Amino acid sequence: MINATSNHFKSQIMLTTIFDEPARNQLISRINLLNENNQRQWGKMNIYQMLGHSIFWNEWILGKNDLVCKQSFLGLIFGKMALRGMVKDNSPMKKNMPAGAAFIGKEKDGDIETQKKEWMDLVAGYADFSNPGFVHDFFGKMSREEIGILAYKHTDHHLRQFQA
Structure with a gap:
């Protein structure tokens, strides 16, 4: 968790980040619960496309592919x-957030x-x-803390999308 002090409220909020072992x-555990019976609650991707999107997105964040934006x-x-608004608290990402075309795979089925x-x-x-x-292609250069919060929220977003 990251401590974020709000100047306005003079309180501390513990922000969830993917860099914390319990959050990871x-x-x-939630990813492991996914199966072909999970139905999307919003968006256009099916579960296989969402998994491919999430793999590609995390490879990008981790620097494991050649995608440089x-x-x-x-x-x-x-x-x-927009980034400040997204990482200021633990509220989940909004439904139907746009994904760049480069991050959506064309294959619609495969080995889940x-x-x-x-x-x-x-x-x-x-x-x-x-x-x-x-x-980031929209947010630009990000701090480690911002990356950790965004990566957690992005993963949580897609797991909630498929009820996991």
Whole structure:
């Protein structure tokens, strides 16, 4: 958990981050619950596409693929403000948040168990996170704390999407 002090309320909020082992373990347990019977609650991706999206997204954050992004023009204008709003508390990400086209796979079905294992391994990999030069395509350069909160929220978002 990360302590965030609110100047307005002069209180401390414990923010959940994927860098905390209990949070990672909880996410991994939830991923393990997924199966072909989980139905999406919103969005267009089916479970296999969501798993592929989550794998690709986490590989990007962890620096395990060759995807290097520059911050978009709209991100330059609104990115930091949007990021501050997203990482200020433990509220979940909103439903139907847009995903960049590069992050949505074309394959619609395949081996869910293999995808789950790969995603769980990536989540576990945040214990050894080392990608200080990461630049988000919308939010831009992010601190380690911001990355940890966003990665937790993104994973939680897709698990809630499929009732896990």
